[in-house]
Amino acid sequence: DGGITQSPKYLFRKEGQNVTLSCEQNLNHDAMYWYRQDPGQGLRLIYYSQIVNDFQKGDIAEGYSVSREKKESFPLTVTSAQKNPTAFYLCASSHGALTGNVYEQYFGPGTRLTVT
Amino acid sequence: GEDVEQSLFLSVREGDSSVINCTYTDSSSTYLYWYKQEPGAGLQLLTYIFSNMDMKQDQRLTVLLNKKDKHLSLRIADTQTGDSAIYFCAEVRSNDYKLSFGAGTTVTVRA
Numbered sequence: 001d002g003g004i005t006q007s008p009k010y011l012f013r014k015e016g017q018n019v020t021l022s023c024e025q026n027l028n029h030d031a032m033y034w035y036r037q038d039p040g041q042g043l044r045l046i047y048y049s050q051i052v053n054d055f056q057k058g059d060i061a062e063g064y065s066v067s068r069e070k071k072e073s074f075p076l077t078v079t080s081a082q083k084n085p086t087a088f089y090l091c092a093s094s095h096g097a098l099t100g101n102v103y104e105q106y107f108g109p110g111t112r113l114t115v116t
Numbered sequence: 117g118e119d120v121e122q123s124l125f126l127s128v129r130e131g132d133s134s135v136i137n138c139t140y141t142d143s144s145s146t147y148l149y150w151y152k153q154e155p156g157a158g159l160q161l162l163t164y165i166f167s168n169m170d171m172k173q174d175q176r177l178t179v180l181l182n183k184k185d186k187h188l189s190l191r192i193a194d195t196q197t198g199d200s201a202i203y204f205c206a207e208v209r210s211n212d213y214k215l216s217f218g219a220g221t222t223v224t225v226r227a
Contacts, residue, residue, distance in 0.1 A: 004158075042120065042204065042217035043159075058214070090158055103147050103208045105215060107158035 003027065004108035006091050011113045013085075021076045021111045023091030030096030032074035033105060036060060037088040046089075049074055050096060078113065085115045120218035122205055127224045134192040136221045138205030143186060145207040149215070150179065150190045153202040162190070162203075192223075200225045 004025045013019045025032065031050045035043040045058030049068040063082025068074055074093075078085045089112075092105040119141045128134045140148065146167050151159040165172045165179045165188070172179045178191040192199055202220040209216050 006158075040124065040219055042219045043215075044217075045214055048214070092159075102213065103149070103215065104161060104164070106161065107151075109158045110156070112156075 004091060004093055004106060006089075006108040006111050009109065009111060011111055013113070013115050015115055016080045017115075018077055018079050019085075019113065019115075021078065021089055021091075021113070023074045023076065023108060024072055025074075025091075025093045025106075025108075026072060027093055027106065028071075029093035029106075030071070031094045031102060032068065033092040033094075034058070034064070034066065034074070034076045035090045035092065037090055037110075043090060046076065078115075085113060088112050119209075119216045120205055120207055122203075122218040122221045124219065125222050125224070127226060128195050130195060130197060130225050130227050132195055134190075134195045134199065134223055134225075136190045136192075136203050136205075136223065138188040138190075138218055140186050140188065140205070140207040140216075142207055142210050142216070143183070144210035146210070147208045148179075148181065148188050149204075149206040150177075151204040151206065151217075153204065153220070155201075159204060195223075195225050197225050197227075199223060 007022045033048040034046040044060050047066040049055035065077045090110045091108040094105045121139045149164040150162045153159045176193045180189045204220045205218040206215045
């Protein structure tokens with residue numbers, strides 16, 4: 001059963017702590033993405049990776065970091081430098097530009113992070 | 117402000133048609149998408165339309181594209197309670213080929 005998994009579904013942290021959100025896909029997609037969703041707003045792109053060992057900043061990368069050591073995995077770290085980290089975080093993946101429709105993104109179930 | 121704009125709420129009676137509207141800004145956008153998000157879940161790709169098309173029908177879903185006005189709509193025929201969700205419109209940005217999402221339209225289906 002192919003898909004994208006994110007864990008955990010709910011995450012609670014104290015202010016000043018770094019936290020890492022997991023994203024795994026078994027769709028054999030080259031590209032992976034992290035978005036942030038806030039109430040009443042559209043999704044905003046944090047980071048994306050088009051291939052293993054490479055990633056680029058999205059529109060709101062400050063206070064976040066990522067790694068892409070394996071094709072299947074794209075973890076996101078929310079650092080203590082992120083001013084307003086409480087949000088719903090969504091991971092997505094797509095084919096690469098050479099292998100399919102790079103714009104057709106498939107989403108995981110999301111992780112709701114609450115920082116107090 | 118948002119590059120992609122949608123009205124925030126829509127209430128519709130079960131069995132009626134729903135029409136969700138969206139305006140976008142990038143006239144060079146190649147693909148436009150509709151995603152559905154149920155409470156507490158990720159986004160599900162519903163349908164998309166290529167920019168050289170005016171209309172696309174997929175079962176109960178009809179997408180209309182007016183390129184001149186940069187207006188996109190999603191019509192859901194015979195709306196059911198399971199259609200209650202947030203619907204997002206998204207355009208492919210021609211400058212970096214990333215998706216730009218609207219704020220989402222919350223559709224509530226009443227009996």
